[in-house]
Amino acid sequence: MSHLVPNIAQFQYHKEELAAFIHFGPNTFHNVEWGEHYGNMSVKDVFPLKSKVDVEPLMATLQEAGFKKVIVTAKHHDGFAIWRSRFTDYEIGHTDYQNGQGDVLADISAAATKYGLAMGLYLSPWDIHEKSYGYYDQDGNPLVGEDGIPLLGRTWEEVEQLDAADYNTFYLHQLEEILSNPCYGCNGRFTEIWLDGAKGTGAAAQRYKLDQWIATIQRYQGRQAGYDTDALLFGAGPYTTVRWIGNESGFAHETTWAPARLVYDDSGIAMDIDTNMHDHYSQGYPTGDVWTVPEADARITSGWFWGPNKKRPKPLSELTEIYLRSVGHGATLLLNIPLNDQGKVDQDILDRIREFGCVLQTTFTTNLAHGAKLDTDSSYKQGLENLLDEHPWTHWSPGESETEAVLTLDFGKQTSFDIVSIEEAIQEGQKICQYQVDISLNQKDWYLMEKGTTIGAKRLIAQHGTQARFVKIWVKAAGEAPLLNRIGVYRAAPDFQVNTTSSSRITKLPLMLGEICSGQMRQLKVQGSHVRIMGESGLSKGTLDLVMDNQALETLDYDAISEGCRTLFDWSLTDTKQHTLAVGLEEKDLPYVYLLVYAAGSYIEFDQSHYSLAAGETVSLVVRRVGASNQYSEVWVENNPGSAVQGDYDTSVAGRYVFEVGESERQILVKTTSQLQEKGSRYFTLNLVGEKGAQLGACSQVMVTIQS
Numbered sequence: 001m002s003h004l005v006p007n008i009a010q011f012q013y014h015k016e017e018l019a020a021f022i023h024f025g026p027n028t029f030h031n032v033e034w035g036e037h038y039g040n041m042s043v044k045d046v047f048p049l050k051s052k053v054d055v056e057p058l059m060a061t062l063q064e065a066g067f068k069k070v071i072v073t074a075k076h077h078d079g080f081a082i083w084r085s086r087f088t089d090y091e092i093g094h095t096d097y098q099n100g101q102g103d104v105l106a107d108i109s110a111a112a113t114k115y116g117l118a119m120g121l122y123l124s125p126w127d128i129h130e131k132s133y134g135y136y137d138q139d140g141n142p143l144v145g146e147d148g149i150p151l152l153g154r155t156w157e158e159v160e161q162l163d164a165a166d167y168n169t170f171y172l173h174q175l176e177e178i179l180s181n182p183c184y185g186c187n188g189r190f191t192e193i194w195l196d197g198a199k200g201t202g203a204a205a206q207r208y209k210l211d212q213w214i215a216t217i218q219r220y221q222g223r224q225a226g227y228d229t230d231a232l233l234f235g236a237g238p239y240t241t242v243r244w245i246g247n248e249s250g251f252a253h254e255t256t257w258a259p260a261r262l263v264y265d266d267s268g269i270a271m272d273i274d275t276n277m278h279d280h281y282s283q284g285y286p287t288g289d290v291w292t293v294p295e296a297d298a299r300i301t302s303g304w305f306w307g308p309n310k311k312r313p314k315p316l317s318e319l320t321e322i323y324l325r326s327v328g329h330g331a332t333l334l335l336n337i338p339l340n341d342q343g344k345v346d347q348d349i350l351d352r353i354r355e356f357g358c359v360l361q362t363t364f365t366t367n368l369a370h371g372a373k374l375d376t377d378s379s380y381k382q383g384l385e386n387l388l389d390e391h392p393w394t395h396w397s398p399g400e401s402e403t404e405a406v407l408t409l410d411f412g413k414q415t416s417f418d419i420v421s422i423e424e425a426i427q428e429g430q431k432i433c434q435y436q437v438d439i440s441l442n443q444k445d446w447y448l449m450e451k452g453t454t455i456g457a458k459r460l461i462a463q464h465g466t467q468a469r470f471v472k473i474w475v476k477a478a479g480e481a482p483l484l485n486r487i488g489v490y491r492a493a494p495d496f497q498v499n500t501t502s503s504s505r506i507t508k509l510p511l512m513l514g515e516i517c518s519g520q521m522r523q524l525k526v527q528g529s530h531v532r533i534m535g536e537s538g539l540s541k542g543t544l545d546l547v548m549d550n551q552a553l554e555t556l557d558y559d560a561i562s563e564g565c566r567t568l569f570d571w572s573l574t575d576t577k578q579h580t581l582a583v584g585l586e587e588k589d590l591p592y593v594y595l596l597v598y599a600a601g602s603y604i605e606f607d608q609s610h611y612s613l614a615a616g617e618t619v620s621l622v623v624r625r626v627g628a629s630n631q632y633s634e635v636w637v638e639n640n641p642g643s644a645v646q647g648d649y650d651t652s653v654a655g656r657y658v659f660e661v662g663e664s665e666r667q668i669l670v671k672t673t674s675q676l677q678e679k680g681s682r683y684f685t686l687n688l689v690g691e692k693g694a695q696l697g698a699c700s701q702v703m704v705t706i707q708s
Contacts, residue, residue: 004259004291005429009191009229010241013293014426014457015392016068017327019120019192021297021336022108023073024053026080027305029341033641034198036078037128047080047095053107053343059115061350062337065357070112071120071194071334074105074178079129083184087173090129104343106183119185120192120232121178125171125208126199132165134205140164144205156207168209172216179220190221192242195235214239234295238262238270243292245331246275246282248642249685250298250322252329253281255453258430259288280643280683286433286478294456296326297334300349302638302687306338309654310638312689313352317497320359324498330456355495362493368417369489372409372471378402387487395425397483405482409471409489414441418492419462420471424455425483434476437461439468446472455484464498521547521582529576529627530598532698533569544568547582567608572627576600596698602628604635604659604688605697612705615648616674619704620667621686625659626697633659633693637668637686644682644706648673653686659694672706682706 006014013019026046027036038046062070075081081091083105092104112119127133135143135150143159144150150159160166182188195213199206214236222230234242243260245252260282261274273290275282284294300319303310319335326333337353340346367388374384378398386394387407398405420437424430436451450461455475471489475482492498533544533556546553546569556569573579607622625633639654650671657666668686688700 003429004288006258006291006293006426007229007241009232010291010293011392011427013069013192013232013242013332017332017458018065018067019069019071019295019332019334020062020067021071021073021122021304021334022055022058022339023076023304023306023336024104024339024343025073025076025082025305026078027076028307028339031307031309033303033305033307033310034077038078043080043090043094044096046078046090047082047092047097049341049343050096050098051343052098052102053104053339055108055111055339055343055345056114057350058337058339058345059111059117061345061353061357062117063115065353066360067117067335067357069118069120069191070108071122071192072105072108073122073124075123075127075174077124077126077128077196077198079124079127081174083178085174085177087170087177088130103183105178109184109186113186117186118191119189120194121185121190122194122196123171123175123178124196124198126196126206127167127171130167130170132167132170134167135159135163136165137162138164142205146205148205167206168212171208172212175213175216176220179217185221189227190231192232192234193217193221193236195233197235197244210237210239232293237272238290240273240290240292242295243273243275243282243284245294245296245326246277247280247683248297248299248640250296250333250335251281251325252294252296252331253283254329255283256281256294256330256456257284257286257288257454258291258294258330258426258456259285260290260292261285262289286430294331295334296322296331297336298322298326299336299640300352301336301338302640302689304336304338306340306346311338311340311346311349312638313346313349316352316355316359316495319352319356320496320498323356323360324460324462327458328460328462330454330458332457359493359496363419363490363496364421364488367488367490368411368415369409369487372411372489375408375410377406377408387484389486392485393427395428395483395485397425397481400481402481403479404474404476405484407473407484407487409473409487410443411469411471414467414469415489416491417466417468417489418464418496418498419460419488419490420449420473421486421488421490422455422459422461422473422475422484423457423486424459425485426457428483430454430456431477431480432456432475432482433478434474435459436474438472438474439466440470440472441468443470462492462498464492521545521584524581524583525578526573526581526597527576527578528573528597529600530570530572530596530603531581532567532571532596532598534567534596534698545582545584547584549579550582598627598697600627602626602631602633602694603697604633604694605699606686606688606702607699609699609701610703610705611670612707613670613672614707615672618669618671620669621702621704623657623666623668623688624697625664625694629659629662629664631693632661635659635692635694635696636689638689640685640687642683642685642703644684644704648682648706649684649704670704681708 084093084103085091218230232242262270263272265271380399383396386396432455437449438446439449440446544556603626613619639651683705685703
């Protein structure tokens with residue numbers, strides 16, 4: 001296992017868990033999501049806001065909700081500077097913002113400082129507007145081809161000598177004027193610098209001099225400037241200390257390690273980091289060269305920038321799922337909250353942030369483990385109380401020669417809870433490679449709650465309505481003793497959705513097939529209009545026997561599921577009476593099967609959660625109506641660009657879809673382009689929102705992967 005440890009700034013970010021992203025700029029006013037060149041449009045039209053931004057309500061709400069940091073897009077790919085810059089006319093001082101005297105970055109900094117929120121700086125290296133970006137001679141002739149290779153056989157040294165204007169110097173000047181100005185940042189400090197790695201078509205020719213940029217950053221914001229720690233760095237090649245999680249859904253992989261490996265060129269110089277990226281997840285490595293904080297970025301709306309068709313906040317159930325799959329998988333959560341075209345945050349969004357914070361605080365305020373008896377099978381029992389204190393630095397471990405440990409909590413009586421939390425003592429490194437949580441009423445019959453791999457900063461094991469007197473936690477490290485910082489058991493707040501669907505009228509019941517003995521059936525009471533058995537990715541081959549009211553329905557023989565979820569069995573109930581469903585199986589290892597019971601009514605949902613197609617292909621996505629179809633219904637489909645960008649697919653799929661009386665299915669045609677804007681497979685998601693005349697069903701989001 002890795003003997004790497006986080007530095008103080010990284011450790012603090014792990015413990016803080018929550019940060020906010022603020023996207024605001026020209027794209028806000030033009031309903032654009034990604035890099036955009038605004039052509040000959042005057043800078044006053046590019047950024048038309050005249051009144052001062054009002055961000056104090058946002059900062060107050062973030063502070064109340066438990067967020068510790070805000071990262072601001074001072075310059076996005078369009079190149080517009082929201083601060084007063086001496087090095088370009090494409091900046092806030094050349095607009096009518098506060099009569100040409102305003103400074104958005106200073107205004108946001110003042111509000112963050114007032115409410116004690118640390119600040120991060122997003123300064124896009126890619127600049128569509130700046131003429132010095134790329135390599136051109138005095139006559140405007142390109143020195144580098146679209147493939148990023150110097151033309152006419154020149155060396156890179158020759159290209160840089162002939163380059164009429166050096167973009168690296170331009171970017172360095174912008175860094176310096178922000179980082180050296182005490183009006184910017186929280187009390188003049190930025191704790192994280194975000195260097196977005198995105199580049200558009202033909203922009204790959206520009207090479208960044210990261211060593212100069214990083215030296216400048218730390219000279220003004222690191223130890224050289226008298227601070228206790230250097231600034232955290234995102235997207236900084238071999239200097240990276242905070243890494244992208246690999247997707248923009250806010251999900252970290254089930255296996256997430258903090259260490260990453262350096263990538264060297266032929267001369268032995270470190271050029272980048274390898275974060276073990278697979279299937280849109282950067283999983284890290286058990287052993288590596290550098291500690292990186294896994295940062296999961298997500299959006300509270302469907303887009304990064306505000307827009308009239310992308311301003312609806314995600315439901316609370318989706319935000320709590322994001323929390324469980326980011327912070328609960330050992331990552332930090334960076335949640336984007338956009339300002340609108342009035343320089344404010346919509347009240348609906350502020351309310352949702354407040355609700356999100358309240359749900360988290362209500363859920364995790366009372367640790368039920370404090371009232372339980374804690375014991376271990378280890379020969380070393382001293383210091384067990386450290387696992388129940390609130391100090392981030394304390395820890396417990398078994399004897400030095402013990403690579404495994406079992407901890408048992410005894411509540412003294414049957415207790416209801418929803419979440420078990422385990423935190424590793426990462427100040428000593430990330431070492432745990434396996435864990436398992438079991439529950440029991442009598443300490444004889446044990447039932448699996450969850451098993452997995454990494455713990456890291458935090459692992460949250462969630463199962464709604466768990467009843468047990470005993471909780472047993474087993475952890476294992478490879479070749480050395482595991483170290484734990486804290487354990488906890490919690491009841492989820494009523495609005496904290498654990499193992500549920502997007503509709504409160506759809507009951508999701510894990511079948512817990514591992515509890516069924518051979519030759520026996522598990523019985524469930526079901527009442528509603530529609531019943532469905534679902535299987536998720538990770539499911540092996542197996543056979544299910546289904547019996548309804550003592551009459552055999554079907555013996556289900558199914559194959560493994562590699563991606564998304566799939567309907568294994570689907571049927572409608574002819575009445576609303578209570579029925580008895582019995583489920584049996586031949587194989588034991590089937591933890592990813594669950595039952596959905598739809599109450600009477602009408603539901604709109606996607607037919608599956610994942611589609612995959614090649615670049616240039618077209619696919620028809622199916623949106624179906626389940627249950628009653630005797631009235632008019634409609635739903636909005638929102639587009640959520642993930643790693644796919646404008647130009648990779650037709651984004652006009654977003655919009656309103658109508659179900660007339662009697663209609664039960666609609667088709668959404670998704671077209672992709674033959675040439676992706678960036679190499680490798682890309683993905684985006686579509687979400688169902690704003691339903692009318694129906695509720696959202698079990699599958700309200702679909703991921704579409706475009707294979708390169």
